[in-house]
Amino acid sequence: MNVADYMQTLGQQARTASRAMARASTNDKNRALIAIAEEISEQRDALRAANAEDMARGQENGLDAALLDRLELTDGRIDTMIEGLHQVAALPDPVGEITDMKYRPSGIQIGKMRVPLGVIGIIYESRPNVTIEAASLCLKSGNAAILRGGSEAIASNKALAACISRGLESAGLPAACVQVVETTDREAVGQMITMPEYVDVIVPRGGKGLIERISRDARVTVIKHLDGICHVYIDREADRSKAINIAINSKTHRYGTCNTMETLLVHADIAESILPELAEAYEQLGVELRGCEQSRAIVSDMVVATEEDWHAEYLAPILAVKVVSDVDEAIEHINAYGSHHTDSIISENYTLARRFLTEVDSSSVMVNASTRFADGFEYGLGAEIGISTDKIHARGPVGLDGLTSQKYVVLGNGEIRK
Amino acid sequence: MNVADYMQTLGQQARTASRAMARASTNDKNRALIAIAEEISEQRDALRAANAEDMARGQENGLDAALLDRLELTDGRIDTMIEGLHQVAALPDPVGEITDMKYRPSGIQIGKMRVPLGVIGIIYESRPNVTIEAASLCLKSGNAAILRGGSEAIASNKALAACISRGLESAGLPAACVQVVETTDREAVGQMITMPEYVDVIVPRGGKGLIERISRDARVTVIKHLDGICHVYIDREADRSKAINIAINSKTHRYGTCNTMETLLVHADIAESILPELAEAYEQLGVELRGCEQSRAIVSDMVVATEEDWHAEYLAPILAVKVVSDVDEAIEHINAYGSHHTDSIISENYTLARRFLTEVDSSSVMVNASTRFADGFEYGLGAEIGISTDKIHARGPVGLDGLTSQKYVVLGNGEIRK
Structure with missing residues (x-):
């Protein structure tokens, strides 16, 4: 032929x-x-x-x-x-x-x-x-x-x-x-x-x-539907229970999907109070944590995260964790290392939420919701042929x-x- | 350098x-x-x-x-x-x-x-x-x-x-x-x-x-903004004065623009009554007509149109003229020879107008309006960077x-x- x-x-x-x-x-x-x-x-x-x-x-x-x-x-x-x-x-x-x-x-x-x-x-x-x-x-x-x-x-x-x-x-x-x-x-x-x-x-x-x-x-x-390196950013003004629920759900609801969180960003001022509880919950669910230096100072048994981890789409029970000093660092990290797929901020602060929505350059940006919602059915499209990480024609x-x-x-x- | x-x-x-x-x-x-x-x-x-x-x-x-x-x-x-x-x-x-x-x-x-x-x-x-x-x-x-x-x-x-x-x-x-x-x-x-x-x-x-x-x-x-081979189709049930005004305006308002009509299609039942008047108006404006056999049987001094004329974007005072037997032939001709830019039907018939809008595969389809309206300013966009003849992202x-x-x-x- x-x-x-x-x-x-x-x-x-x-x-x-x-x-x-x-x-x-x-x-x-x-x-x-x-x-x-x-x-x-x-x-x-x-x-x-x-x-x-x-x-x-x-x-x-x-x-x-x-x-x-x-x-x-x-x-x-x-x-x-x-x-x-x-x-x-x-x-x-x-x-x-x-x-x-x-x-x-x-x-x-x-x-x-x-x-x-x-x-x-x-x-x-x-x-x-x-x-x-x-x-x-x-x-x-x-x-x-x-x-x-x-x-x-x-x-x-x-x-x-x-x-x-x-x-x-x-x-x-x-x-x-x-x-x-x-x-x-x-x-x-x-x-x-x-x-x-x-x-x-x-x-x-x-x-x-x-x-x-x-x-x-x-x-x-x-x-194009390239990779899904999705982030959740827990802000200093996050509601504690929303933050924990969403961080757990975004990572562990399903490991192999493109809208699963791969990197968790936590504001420095809240890291000490929230990371230990989160780490325990992840441990019980069998999720391996790979942390930056500051995270490891709080939860000592995390693996050391390397530059590669910020670029990783694990599609597995592994999570990279990074402490950031403010929303600017979070947005910068997401735009630099993310894949422009789906990213969520957990915050009660109106101005920061609005900035996150505007400045994060991803196909889905969320406030106080699990990244796992980025999906044609959940969005009410009825069905989806894919998730575009591109900006041309469809996003x-x-x-x-x-x-x-x-x-x-x-x-x-x-x-x-x- | x-x-x-x-x-x-x-x-x-x-x-x-x-x-x-x-x-x-x-x-x-x-x-x-x-x-x-x-x-x-x-x-x-x-x-x-x-x-x-x-x-x-x-x-x-x-x-x-x-x-x-x-x-x-x-x-x-x-x-x-x-x-x-x-x-x-x-x-x-x-x-x-x-x-x-x-x-x-x-x-x-x-x-x-x-x-x-x-x-x-x-x-x-x-x-x-x-x-x-x-x-x-x-x-x-x-x-x-x-x-x-x-x-x-x-x-x-x-x-x-x-x-x-x-x-x-x-x-x-x-x-x-x-x-x-x-x-x-x-x-x-x-x-x-x-x-x-x-x-x-x-x-x-x-x-x-x-x-x-x-x-x-x-x-x-x-x-992409490729060529503009635009058509006006004068249906059997066209309002005579709208048809003449639009056919003249679509061709002669400006010759060098992409939304200028390049081929006029006329229903066989109305051709004999409308083509002579149109031909006279075009002649006065210095437009050369190139007609199919049927058109030339009505207006004898048209140049003979060849296959090339149906594909031509003249951007000049030249117009191809074709008599068609019905709206189906008009739509077929437009989809086959046109450039999917702008095409207009002149008709008082609701069902035919609706079919034309649906079936003509062009970036602008019109009923009883001059093709010259296909333009960002006329459409209310305020300005335009171009006219896309493509279907992806922008049309x-x-x-x-x-x-x-x-x-x-x-x-x-x-x-x-x-």
Whole structure:
């Protein structure tokens, strides 16, 4: 197979399908989502069999346990996919929404209409459920999608693609509006990210290495989701119980997520009174603390933090701890070492809270709330295709709106320019 | 001079200045804009002298009359720059605007705050007044700017840069927040568009060739403004006088602008009754008509239109004319041959108008209005840095909002994730 030709063909088909998708009614799109859910439910055995192939090959190839876990399509995960499709069907359709219609002195009335972006390319790793998540969000937002999952999951993804095609067709939508790349050749990714004539935006989902590689080589806009080095800053005027609850929750609610706190900053004036209690709570939960000199003067059994720790996204029960002299040092540290993802201040001081919100350059800035809230569902977007750490086009959790653009609509009554 | 090192230095300085700019108060930014206007007014003679240098060199180098005209800083143009600075100062500051604050079931309140993008790189051609336009919009939107004008205008641009620096300093803002590239080496552009660590977005202003070249090589998002192949479609149910007024105004109000109509589409049922009158009006205004076979059967002295004419952005008193059988053919033609810029339907039919608005894939779609309205001032944006024909980040006229992003702000009261 000539991979370049193959990808060009997928691209052309996607571009054509995207035109039909842009016109598709909310009803048809929702019917397709429900039909795909039904297909998946009916094809459960076939999906399990295809996934078993992937799992067997993965074991043969010596994939590690974590990767095999992500690869597996359990009954529970199949149920979650089905539920997810129903949830996306229930979301309001962003396409066609007209906002801000205003009259101008010339007499014309001007506003904005939300429209799909066109063709979205999604590049992801081994989790086959991403195939359904990505397909459903692209479909609902009126886009065509080209999905490129990890080669470990190729059999599962092909089986899911068959369900998607049948679901689309049963709703009268073109099957090509969701296409799964059926070659495991790495060249396919290289092609996909360099054909701006057929692909409007790339959403990579995976590790930092994958995303950096794609961003470097892409000739299409990439909605980047790099690392999540999130901070909680406990200010001198923090409410003690809010501070402890939030510091514990932000670190320990889940360790492997991008909105988990990785560095705790504590104001010097409150450090002595609050750090011992926090350290004890973390110890009971099995969290290793790595502290700066001042922190270690208060809690002596912390590991010594090095420069590397301030840059670390542990995704593990490890927490870096630093005592700072004021909010300025906290903000400076966050902007210098953080990843512009999510950062929270714990303070009862109005002026400091306002400064933190304004000056911290992150996609989510919070006052007196756990960093774990940075999430499309918690923010009310209904679903998310990723969390953008970029400022262009979309920032923070990216929901259906992030997969759309807005065009200007002008309603006139024969007005001409003077 | 090592151009790579020079551009890296500009980039670093811009990045540092952008942090101060993001925090700058509305008042300081406005004071800087007014101070720059005052500097320009005081330095009028020095500016004219510097411009005379550029003009003399241009004449020596045999620049054509149109280019020399764009290069010249007349007293009128200097006045316009001064007025423009005052107008931008009078615009509302987009930075810090918080919208959509909503409570979520968890108790947190979530909304969005508008923030600057960071560092904007502007690449433009010979018009020195763009230096002031671009600087003022970047400044007001809290960004740092790196400005790269055409080499023909280097003396004028350096003189303007001196005014900008003094104005910024007198308002207590870092001079590096607006930097003019002071080398005419072409390598500077290559560097500027490939340093994502220092430049967040590139806005090229100039011909299609320049923009295509930059888009191809850039590793930073480019806000593209390609060509303007705009259409007016006169439907069977058009109001006759609106149709004639708008068709004439869209073509003849100004010939050289991107929102000028380049192709007129006319429904077959109305063509015979309306084309002769239109053709006569165009003839009186000196517009050459190039028609399809059906148009020429009605108005015999049209030039024969070829495939090329449907793709043409004439920017001149030439108009392509095509008779279409219905709105479907009109929409299809526009989506296939247009440049997704601005297109207008003239019709009293509600359903067709609604279909046209929905299905035409352009940055501005209009009903019963002249395409000439597609403009930041007419839309009420106050000013524009360009018109994006892209769908990513910004589409249509790009004002101050297009130079900003939004971050999520979360106000809590100690909430943690369950």
